[in-house]
Amino acid sequence: MSAVMEPDTQRHVRERRRERELSALPDLVKPGWFPTRAQEVVDTRTVQAVRVSHILLETESLAELALERLRQGDVDFADLAEVASICQATKQDKGQVGWVSLKDDFLDPIMPLEVREAAMALKPGDMTTVRSGRGVHIVKVEDVMALLTPTASQPRSKMPGSGQLLAASGLSRLFKKTVGAADGLEGERERESEWRYFVDTMGCQMNKADSERMAGQLESLGARVTDDAKGADIVVLNTCSIRDKAEQKVYSALGPFAARKRSGKDVTLVVAGCVAQQEGERLLRRVPELDLVMGPQYANRLGDLLEDVANGNQVVATEPTFIMEDSTKPRRESSVAAWVNVIYGCNEHCTYCVVPNTRGVEQSRPMESVRREMEELGALGFKEVTLLGQNIDSWGRDMHPKRKFSDLLHHVADTPGVERIRFVTSHPRYISERVVDAVAEHPSLMEYFHIPFQAGDNEVLRNMRRGYTRERYLHVIDRIRRRIPEVAISADVIVGFPGETEEQFEQTLDLMRQVKFDCLITAAYSPRPHTPAATWPNQLPDDVKEDRLRRINELAAQHAYERNLRYLGRVEEVLVEERNVKNPTQVMGRTRGNRLVFFDGDIAELRGRMVPVRVTEVRPYSLTGRIERGEEPFHYCESGLRRPSESRRGRERGRGGSSSRSSRLDEVLAELTSA
Template identity: 65%
Template sequence: MTRNARRYHITTFGCQMNKADSERMAGILEDMGFQWSETPDDADLILYNTCTIRDNAEQKVYSYLGRQAKRKQEQPDLTLVVAGCVAQQEGEALLRRVPELDLVMGPQHANRLEDLLEQVFQGNQVVATEPVHIYEDITKPRRDSKITAWVNVIYGCNERCTYCVVPNVRGVEQSRTPEAIRAEMEELGRQGYPEVTLLGQNIDAYGRDLPGSKPDGSHLHTFTDLLYYVHDVPGVERIRFATSHPRYFTERLIRACHELPKVCEHFHIPFQSGNNALLKAMSRGYTREKYLRIIDTIRRYMPDAAISADAIVGFPGETEEQFENTLRLVEEVGFDQLNTAAYSPRPGTPAALWENQLSEEVKSDRLQRLNHLVATKAAERSQRYQNRIEEVLVEDQNPKDPSQVMGRTRTNRLTFFNGDIEALRGKLVKVQITEVRAFSLTGTALEMAIA
């Protein structure tokens, strides 16, 4: 079979950063002459872009790999690649566990995929997990959506939260230059993408590592400066960003979001725990009180803004009373959405070695109680949409009802309404909300907002 006819398949686990990395690697493979295959079983090159935030994501990778490793014994020309955070964490150990692998590469190496594969095609087994300076994005991603696009603004993370494996696997913070970010957004505007999400593991750290500082010692480039610099890119109608860190979240950033009409009124700010002693044990660098002040400030500027977050239950040593502090914070804030997880010990993190681990039963019980409260509060928050007119960016057909399309409000609420996807995809439509649920809405289209 000629190289040009080769087919590839990518399976992505984990966060938005991983999805963005997969799109860039798909772009590289297509530049190399590979064609996308819907299923891994028809592909000549299979790439698993992995996540190690929780143990079950990691186990899933191994079960997928096992199936393809067997296939490779019958088809020796099959190329198997593991990229992402499990690759970075396990490195050489992955090859010992799955000797059929051809390439193990950490997230910092995504833009080097072609060079690494060339080494593989010369008959080498390659492990690329050493820290590198990330090459500027000259790759053309093969984007999964024609409506919304990710744009990385900063890679890596310098925080040292005691439960988190990200700094070990994604490396130190590396900000892209404002000019490179704007150029990528301008290209997306020309291609007709109405919405861009700016991404960073800790987006508020943007610019700290770029050269130059002000006379008062502060940074020349901050994430807020970046928003002012890119907000008017032609063709891009909506700008979102994630993920924020309460330690660095400023009133100036909130004011910018309020002032800049394209920036959506949705903030994703993980709080992890509602108890100060646990926040300290987690090395989060803020208190419950500071977190609540941030939420109050957002609501002072934008009373209607949607707020989502992440929370962990069952962190080592968490008492029932400390868990109830988390419940009270959720009650007080009333999140639009909350990603919840039971604590899962990760290799190489301090908290994994502590002796005060909680039982799976306690973690499971607390997770259920928290999820019940989250759904109740989200349903209450949803009530504000009843009968309102919302601007919805149409993304796709409703998979459960082909007569409906679906998209998101500026506050990131999933919304369904009757319409023809071919006519409406990528359009901003005014929709009157007729039905509210905890995490989604249904409505009736009134008219096109923007043709």
């Protein structure tokens, strides 16, 4: 006969059990050393050249003063070079020197060897001061050219169980044709339409952006896109490994393509993305029909890697490398909204996450490169840009000297032609008041934040190694909503993390009730390779995780519906993107708060236009409305209601306006002159 324990005794037993479980875990609060800068993991001997600009000044004190003003974002490098540099050879080009290497002796009169040596040790976005016989140079690296060094490149192997070689890639003919075209020769007697590629993208927005870049690389080689995967000559699977189900999807998708190759068909098989980076050469052993396995950091080097494949090799490229600017143009999936990468990689090392292992350390793009890409998009008619980063608030912290993400937002806010700017993903530990202020100040920055909280219990957050508390997260949300009352906030959350108790899960539900998210992306915990949490003994049963996922999804849908009720009857500014695939008489677009809206309209007339739409029906994750012609919508800001036309006129008065930049340049120039 079993004894019935008193409630206090039961609680004591639970606490002792949790103590034993936690004692078996590694030190969560003080993780081991992790690299945080690209120079710590990249073989810098692979750097062949860097693209640089410089400002030449007379003294070190002037150079240090100018460098500090550049770091603070008070002035643009190109503008300062044009008015302050004493280098007559580069002054009129706003300081641009171009590609330089140690062997470029002809550059000695402009950029002596000691300056080039210092530049070669930097990565894109870095600035430093170097003294030479000419004076003191402020050197800025804008791009890097690294020697391509695949992890493995081996002659094509034989088919398992036969003496026959795997079908040789027909890429050699494609590359011959490309070279022939470049030389003005006729080349192979093949129509370009015979070369087709197919890209299957799995996973997050970063993968979507990478796929667009890889598609651009393939089109630069003369290949053309096809929706017929079975008839494609080049097949690229851009993979995701965030959860086990996503990883298994890759092997399932590869099966038919591998069988096609075993049957003798001439098809080039490429696995890119996070599964490729995670598995590397193991993927070739498991699927020997593959031609190329490449990590995300090589997305803009696909053409170079395929040339190695065309020479008869199977190639694996997963080594850390500096990420170069892409010289080809991405093939955008939309003609209205575009992705723009601003930072690659992640340094956080949460205990459940594969991203630091698959995407590497953080590498920020120079703000000038980001602005240049956005200007090109604006000139092409794109109306919306989403800035991308795994941890976007970390932009600039890997640079020398360090920069702030708010600096980048101010720098791009007035990009001509780009009416809307979003950014994802923010981190509760790093998002700053300066970023919130930038969104409040610039009408082009949408009132929308995506800030994952992952769990609502402090112990679970500590075990996840998230670096913040529940209280800190709620403070961040409160601060944003006080500054921007009508802001839309979305988040990510994980249920069923190892050791999560029912009480701790209830804390997550309670946090949701306090915040009421506009949208919540939910997931049950999935153990991932090479992550600490995957090895812990206190894994939860699948039925517990499934039950918690069901309950959290129900609450998330309820909150999304409640948040959407505020739109009912209001006129919202909607950017029309595409036709509603389920109802051809309707178009679809998004509000400033990223809410999907459907309404009757002609896509040929409305695509890319800002349309006033009165909301007539709300659902948890979308709205329905009708066009209100002649009525201009309102949106909310810190000071109250404001019409979009007034907002657009207000851009010139903001910090990012050209007149404001000119006055700041005058101030810095006066300071340098008087120093």
